[in-house]
Amino acid sequence: MGQQEASNSSTKSRLPAIVKSPRSLKFGKWLLGFLLVFGVIGFFAAPPLVKSILLKQLSAQLHREVSIEQIAINPYALSAKVSGLSIKAEGGKEVAGFDELFVNLSSASIFKLAAVVDEVRLQGLRVAVARVAEGRYDISDLLDEWMKPKDEPESGTPRFSLNNIQLINGKIVFDDQPKGKLHTISDINLALPFVSSLPYQAEILVNPSFSASINGSPLVLTGESKPFSATHESQLNLDLDRFDLAVLQPYLPESLPFRLNAGVLDTEMKAMFKEVSDKVYSVSVVGAAHVSGLAVAEPDKSPLLDWKRLDVEIDNIDPINRSAAVKRIGLDGLVVKIGRAHV
Secondary structure, three states, X not given: OHHHHHHHHHHHHHHHHHHOOHHHHHHHHHHHHHHHHHHHHHHHHHHHHHHHHHHHHHHHHHOOEEEEEEEEEEOOOOEEEEEEEEEEOOOOOEEEEEEEEEEEEOOHHHHHOOEEEEEEEEEOXXXXXXXXXXXXXXOHHHHHHHOOOOOOOOOOOOOEEEEEEEEEEEEEEEEEOOOOEEEEEEEEEEEEEEEEOOOOOOOOOOOOEEEEEEOOEEEEEOEEEOOOOOOOOEEEEXXXXXXXXXXXXXXXXXXXXXXXXXXXXXXXXXXXXXXXXXXXXXXXXXXXXEEEEEEEEOOOXXXXXXXXXXXXXXXXXXXXXXXXXXXXXXXXXXXXXXXXXOO
């Protein structure tokens, strides 16, 4: 009994020494100081600095006036919120903007040396584009610049993982000035569980879906999810019924060496999101596409080629790794018209 009391007394006498040791106290002060400085920089110093850099870079890249209402950063949650971004052309017309962009970065980004995002939420996206002439738009200067060939060698697939992607209440306005028509796609809502090139698994909170109102007509792409299956599979149906391809001709770049006079597109495709192995997810597109009654002409309107029907059965299209596998191609009634120029 005496030995036990002596042992307890000895243990109690050592505890204050351990807790209050100069080394542990010094480490605790350094840790507390680091967290405080990290928080102060993240909450107060970083937002105006990031805002200034974004405004400068975006204005230089887009050649347009850019404004941002507010940027908020939570360094402890690794999240950032950009509110009230607006891009305006000359005359003050807004060409793009959004109400709020929320990004929640994952700590896995540090260990994987890649961009790993647990959630991306974009609210109130606004885009306004005008066609000013055939093949030309009010943003053609940007399109021409971005489409210029680059001398840099082509790099591999970027390392990234975007999870729980949400677009809420977006709106696109297309002003077809030569035809005097205004097309509006409103109430755009999109949800994707992930788009990733990394073997990284996040907690998936959304099911794939898409909905919008096109000139007042509702469009809904249905999605399905199998959370209890071995592959945790989700899919988004991409079905089109007799889409008239000829309506696209006025909007194609004028540099293309052909004119699309007629054609009807039907698709029965699915975007598949599934786990192919432990903590490795993939995005793929499978299904079939059909183009009927195609008629293509040369720029001078002389006939070039046409066919009755083209059927393409897709085994797998991987948009992340830029690969495609086609199961079958069937072509019926192809007619190619070749003329010889007189010298």
